Amino acid sequence: MAHPERIEPSIMHELATQVSDSRNSLWTDIRDNGLMVLNSSSFPSKKIEEWKFINLKPVSRTDFVHIEDAGTLPAIDIEKYFLPESDRSRLVFINGSYHEKYSSIGGLGKGVTVGNLADYSKDDHVKEYLNKLVNYENDVFSAYNSFMFEDGAFIHLEKEAKAEAPIQILNLYTDSSQAFVANPRMLVVAEEDSDVTIIEDHIGLGENRYMTIPVSEVKVKQRAHIHHVRIQRDSIDAFHFSRPIAYVEKNSEYHSYTITLGGKITRNEPRVIQEAEEVDFTLDGLVLIDGDQVADTHSVMDHRFSFAESHQLHKVVVNGNAHSIFNGKIFVRRDAQKIDSFQENRNLLLSRDGLVNTKPQLEIFADDVLCSHGATIGQLDPEEVFYLQSRGMTEEKAKEVLTYAFALETIENVKVESVHKLLIQEVYRYTKANSNPKVLA
Amino acid sequence: MLELKDLHAEVEGEGIEILKGVNLTVTKGEIHAIMGPNGSGKSTLAKVVAGHPEYEVTKGDILFNGESILELDPDERAHAGVFLAFQYPVEVPGVTNNTLLRESYNTIAASRGREEMDPLEFDDYIREKLDLVEMNPDFLERSVNAGFSGGEKKRNEIFQMAVLQPTLSLLDETDSGLDIDALKIVSQGINKLHGDDDAVVLITHYQRLLNYIVPDQVHVMIGGRIVKTGGKELALELEERGYDWLESLATVNGEAK
Ligand SMILES: Nc1ncnc2c1ncn2[C@@H]1O[C@H](COP(=O)(O)OP(=O)(O)OP(=O)(O)O)[C@@H](O)[C@H]1O
Ligand SMILES: [Mg+2]
Numbered sequence: 001m002a003h004p005e006r007i008e009p010s011i012m013h014e015l016a017t018q019v020s021d022s023r024n025s026l027w028t029d030i031r032d033n034g035l036m037v038l039n040s041s042s043f044p045s046k047k048i049e050e051w052k053f054i055n056l057k058p059v060s061r062t063d064f065v066h067i068e069d070a071g072t073l074p075a076i077d078i079e080k081y082f083l084p085e086s087d088r089s090r091l092v093f094i095n096g097s098y099h100e101k102y103s104s105i106g107g108l109g110k111g112v113t114v115g116n117l118a119d120y121s122k123d124d125h126v127k128e129y130l131n132k133l134v135n136y137e138n139d140v141f142s143a144y145n146s147f148m149f150e151d152g153a154f155i156h157l158e159k160e161a162k163a164e165a166p167i168q169i170l171n172l173y174t175d176s177s178q179a180f181v182a183n184p185r186m187l188v189v190a191e192e193d194s195d196v197t198i199i200e201d202h203i204g205l206g207e208n209r210y211m212t213i214p215v216s217e218v219k220v221k222q223r224a225h226i227h228h229v230r231i232q233r234d235s236i237d238a239f240h241f242s243r244p245i246a247y248v249e250k251n252s253e254y255h256s257y258t259i260t261l262g263g264k265i266t267r268n269e270p271r272v273i274q275e276a277e278e279v280d281f282t283l284d285g286l287v288l289i290d291g292d293q294v295a296d297t298h299s300v301m302d303h304r305f306s307f308a309e310s311h312q313l314h315k316v317v318v319n320g321n322a323h324s325i326f327n328g329k330i331f332v333r334r335d336a337q338k339i340d341s342f343q344e345n346r347n348l349l350l351s352r353d354g355l356v357n358t359k360p361q362l363e364i365f366a367d368d369v370l371c372s373h374g375a376t377i378g379q380l381d382p383e384e385v386f387y388l389q390s391r392g393m394t395e396e397k398a399k400e401v402l403t404y405a406f407a408l409e410t411i412e413n414v415k416v417e418s419v420h421k422l423l424i425q426e427v428y429r430y431t432k433a434n435s436n437p438k439v440l441a
Numbered sequence: 442m443l444e445l446k447d448l449h450a451e452v453e454g455e456g457i458e459i460l461k462g463v464n465l466t467v468t469k470g471e472i473h474a475i476m477g478p479n480g481s482g483k484s485t486l487a488k489v490v491a492g493h494p495e496y497e498v499t500k501g502d503i504l505f506n507g508e509s510i511l512e513l514d515p516d517e518r519a520h521a522g523v524f525l526a527f528q529y530p531v532e533v534p535g536v537t538n539n540t541l542l543r544e545s546y547n548t549i550a551a552s553r554g555r556e557e558m559d560p561l562e563f564d565d566y567i568r569e570k571l572d573l574v575e576m577n578p579d580f581l582e583r584s585v586n587a588g589f590s591g592g593e594k595k596r597n598e599i600f601q602m603a604v605l606q607p608t609l610s611l612l613d614e615t616d617s618g619l620d621i622d623a624l625k626i627v628s629q630g631i632n633k634l635h636g637d638d639d640a641v642v643l644i645t646h647y648q649r650l651l652n653y654i655v656p657d658q659v660h661v662m663i664g665g666r667i668v669k670t671g672g673k674e675l676a677l678e679l680e681e682r683g684y685d686w687l688e689s690l691a692t693v694n695g696e697a698k
Contacts, residue, residue, distance in 0.1 A: 391519060392552075393544060
């Protein structure tokens with residue numbers, strides 16, 4: 001840990017000190033812990049290797065105010081974001097706070113607990129795991145979340161419990177006159193042989209500036225299965241720093257799909273950590289950005305034991321002046337043999353001024369390992385465009401179809417029908433908006 | 442139907458002239474064959490007619506049904522009735538054959554004032570066309586040409602032709618890559634599709650194809666020009682004598698070939 005005097009006062013630290021110390025918190029220990037990290041960690045800058053491609057000045061220069069002073073507008077017409085499949089398995093958070101009246105639970109069958117973390121502060125599982133799984137070194141963002149959060153999603157599955165419907169965790173951010181910070185939190189504990197699908201949606205209702213720092217901790221015990229879809233549709237001026245971390249036990253499966261559409265600056269740091277042999281996990285991503293959006297994914301797939309199968313397909317479409325960054329770390333520890341790991345980052349650059357930085361990063365200390373990895377940056381193939389045109393499609397349509405086809409692959413595995421449809425629509429909307437003449441041939 | 446008048450074309454922006462004054466007239470109801478040595482410009486000719494942006498027409502004209510199509514985009518030419526079966530069909534991963542064909546059929550239909558088909562009608566229609574080239578319906582749900590064998594790609598091109606019903610079909614070496622049986626099936630398909638109101642231009646290296654699809658005229662292209670035209674017996678003569686004896690014709694005006 002660095003000495004306090006060498007630490008530049010961080011914006012997160014300042015924000016934290018604005019909060020009155022008398023604030024009552026359910027989470028005293030977690031809060032103290034968060035504050036400790038905030039006290040000793042500096043705000044990231046380009047001088048740090050892990051942050052060298054991303055400019056966080058827009059974040060540090062923003063005057064964030066307390067949510068009560070932000071002039072937030074009410075959230076209206078939000079029913080349209082409810083998934084039909086999750087009619088009775090939905091938690092709604094507005095600017096990070098739980099809203100019972102929009103939530104609906106009880107349609108999940110036996111052995112499944114879903115609710116607001118604040119209502120489960122005495123729960124044994126919450127005590128055992130909350131804030132114990134999150135592990136981001138000197139990270140002011142997750143620390144700030146730990147210091148600040150009150151509400152959050154809690155999902156627990158007993159042994160052999162199968163959630164009868166997908167659980168929707170709907171995070172809404174309202175329009176506001178000033179910038180605020182939201183701290184969504186989630187804890188998922190899936191006991192042996194359980195099975196659940198989670199749709200985590202982040203939606204900005206306005207075009208305002210806010211910062212959201214979703215932290216989620218996921219524990220997948222033996223033979224349990226989790227299908228986790230994360231959709232980021234933040235406001236076009238929002239900052240999104242997410243830290244989803246999953247621990248996978250023996251014979252378990254964790255499949256996550258992250259779709260990044262909104263936000264001005266997004267930094268997504270998904271991590272999967274293997275805790276025993278024979279696991280299967282996925283960390284796929286789809287990023288569709290335009291204008292001056294920046295989307296940065298720094299992921300970790302940590303293979304610590306033998307017999308793991310892991311898959312990461314990260315697809316990105318960049319238009320306008322947008323900027324995509326990908327750093328995918330794959331660790332294979334010394335005793336982890338028979339690892340079959342796939343990683344690919346494919347980037348489709350539609351504009352002259354778009355920018356892509358990509359860095360697959362393999363650190364392999366075992367020898368019986370099959371790791372395929374690669375990164376490509378390309379434009380639409382003019383021969384493909386001509387082929388489709390020669391079959392009667394306009395140039396615009398041809399480009400749209402090709403972009404759409406490129407993006408679609410990553411969402412094919414999303415198994416909740418309405419979400420799959422919604423994502424297809426989102427891809428379609430993006431390609432439609434981006435097949436105009438600013439697209440290069 | 443198609444008239445090429447002193448057509449010159451070069452690679453866009455590079456000044457490499459490939460077509461050096463092609464003259465060709467194809468009338469409705471006819472079948473023409475174009476033969477010629479490798480690199481003589483046959484595929485370029487077909488692509489220029491289809492409107493490939495890589496080539497620039499520097500001189501001459503392309504008339505289709507009496508009107509110049511030089512200013513038309515490739516899709517507009519397709520709408521007008523031009524179809525190119527590629528020598529090397531492009532793989533388009535992620536776009537299924539079915540999607541492509543439905544999209545294409547409907548845009549072309551709309552531009553010709555024909556009714557669009559609903560998915561069920563289209564399904565029936567497309568099955569009929571599959572039968573014509575004896576193609577397995579499984580191919581409909583596969584990405585266009587992705588992972589297709591050489592012969593399957595060629596068959597797929599003719600399948601597309603059958604679905605889109607062009608009035609001018611430029612078939613660039615459709616026969617290469619097809620096995621003996623497939624060649625027969627595909628040729629029969631082409632013959633069935635061809636009628637009094639459309640024309641077919643076959644580009645081929647092999648006289649064999651012309652046993653199945655009998656051309657009204659055979660042209661020899663050398664050095665970016667059509668240097669000789671004859672009946673179907675010209676193909677037999679070429680088979681026997683090769684192209685050497687025609688090389689001198691390529692420099693007839695003292696121009697380099
Ligand atoms: N984009 C291009 N850039 C440079 N040269 C080109 C380009 N396209 C075609 N050419 C050249 O033009 C000439 C004619 O090519 P084309 O493909 O039309 O020949 P072809 O008659 O179809 O040959 P083959 O019988 O081998 O198919 C060749 O020398 C080829 O290399
Ligand atoms: Mg050729």
